[in-house]
Amino acid sequence: MSRSGSPKDQAELLKQFEAQLAGLDMGQLHQLLDRLGGAISGFDAPDHPTPSRRRERRADVVTYRVRVDLTGTKPPLWRRLELASDMHLDELHGVIQIAFGWTDSHLHQFSAGAHPHDRDAERFLTPFDVEEGDEGTLENEVRLDDVLVDVGDQLFYAYDFGDGWDHTVRLEAVRPRDDAAPRATCTAGRRPGPPEDCGGIGGYELFAAANDPDHPHHSDARAEIARVYGADVSPEGLAPTPFDLDQINAELAGLPAQSTALLPEPIADLVHSVRDTRVQAELRTHLDAAALDSPAEIDTDTAERVLRPYTWLLDRVGDDGITLTGAGYLPPAHVEATAAELGLTAEWMGKRNRENHLPAVLHLRESAQKMGLLRKNKGKLLVTARGRRLRTDPVGMWQHIAERALSGLGDCETQAGMILLIGVAAGGTDDLDALVARTLHSIGWMQADGGPIMSGAATWETHALLRRVGGLVGESFRREEQPTPDGITFARAVLRACS
Secondary structure, X not given: OOOOOOHHHHHHHHHHHHHHHHOOXXXXXXXXXXXXXXXXXXXXXXXXXXOOOOOOOOOOOOEEEEEEEEOOOOOOEEEEEEEEOOOEHHHHHHHHHHHHOOOOOOOEEEEEOOOOOOOOOEEEEOHHHHHOXXXXXXXXXXEHHHHOOOOOOEEEEEEOOOOOEEEEEEEEEEEOOOOOOOOEEEEEEEOXXXXXXXXXXXXXXHHHHHOOOOOOOHHHHHHHHHHHHOOOOOHHHHOOEOOOHHHHHHHHHOOOOOOHHHOOHHHHHHHHHOOOHHHHHHHHHHHHHHXXXXXXXXXXXXXXXXXXXHHHHHHHXXXXXXXXXXXXXXXXXXXXXXXXXXXXXXXXXXXXXXXHHOHHHHHHHHHHHHOOOEEEXXXXXXXXXXXXXXXXXXXXXXXXXXXXXXXXXXXXXXXXHHHHHHHHHOOOOOOHHHHHHHHHHHXXXXXXXXXXXXXXXXXXXXXXXXXXXOOEEOOOOOOOOEEOHHHHHHHHHHHHOOO
């Protein structure tokens, strides 16, 4: 028996299959898709290396006019976009999400091949894929002009592998680029975008008809929804997203101007861990303002001024060290001198000659120990060899502290500290504490009892460091608290040093 029949036999089988599908309701279709998905997932991957579809990227930056079609929609659902040719695919992901009204609530993947489900396609990985052990090229390392070169070239974008939304990105035109042009603009489109979790193309068409009183099958669609999902399910709850060109372009204008490929790896990981598209866009906009890719030079005067609390304390400890109290604290005379010299008395209303009564002095000393500048030995506080070397090298001290500012923190505290530093490095926000809280929530951090993380507690160490070096002014953890110019410079140094 041959492996496949004649074209006539194949056509007859396809006709029978289509007839069977036509008799299924929505619930039965979902069951069939689930079974097919399970079967397909068991197929073996190609036993040969996947060829790369990428080509040499352009030396110049031009404007690509592309049309993005949602596969299987009739009439076609599409958006026309004008994009910078040097846009990375992680940027394009955000553009497509906004253009179609998606909420970035599911996984996605870009691929370059003959068609969306080409087993020999080159697939570009997301950070989630890497966590799962997949090997290949990350999407934030691939530019549009790597995969789209000639008019007619196509790139595929899959979103929500359950509902199965396949998008085809086709290059329509290549034009000279104005330096002032936005990174992405939507110029045209057709039909409203599908709602999330509506069940794929069939569900979209059903809910679109149910929400459009002028649709010829409006009444039938509403009756079908009531039959399949129950009379208590409102079609309006899954209404399509209206195609609003002005709204789309307003949101596209808020997208960041750079790919996460240009960021230090821990910061890129932080960005990708933010699940809400709009919160991620807000964070990336602050990263753009932070200008971490600009030259980072620090002068001696700035380093001396900002780090004076540390250098003064090292000088106070001196070559002979300080004998600590029996409880391991600085003696009262040294506490009083430190508080008076560094202006730390205003932060505490009690006695000012005990470390346990004056947290600002205690935390400065503990921070210097954590940074490897001081150490305890046999009841004495001593300057380390590194501390002696850096005491007369302000720029070296600056780099040393920047590199260790986030060390020794838990995962949540590290990410919270980075978010706070990003807000400071960007020049401040309306509310730094709210930025941290919003972003931590979007990442998924929560208390053991399921309650929200307190942003003030999560950023305590980083916030204390910024206050210590004069990086923040205004009442702590209040809306009016804002960064100083030195704080902006220092925060950028810490973020650049992340590794």
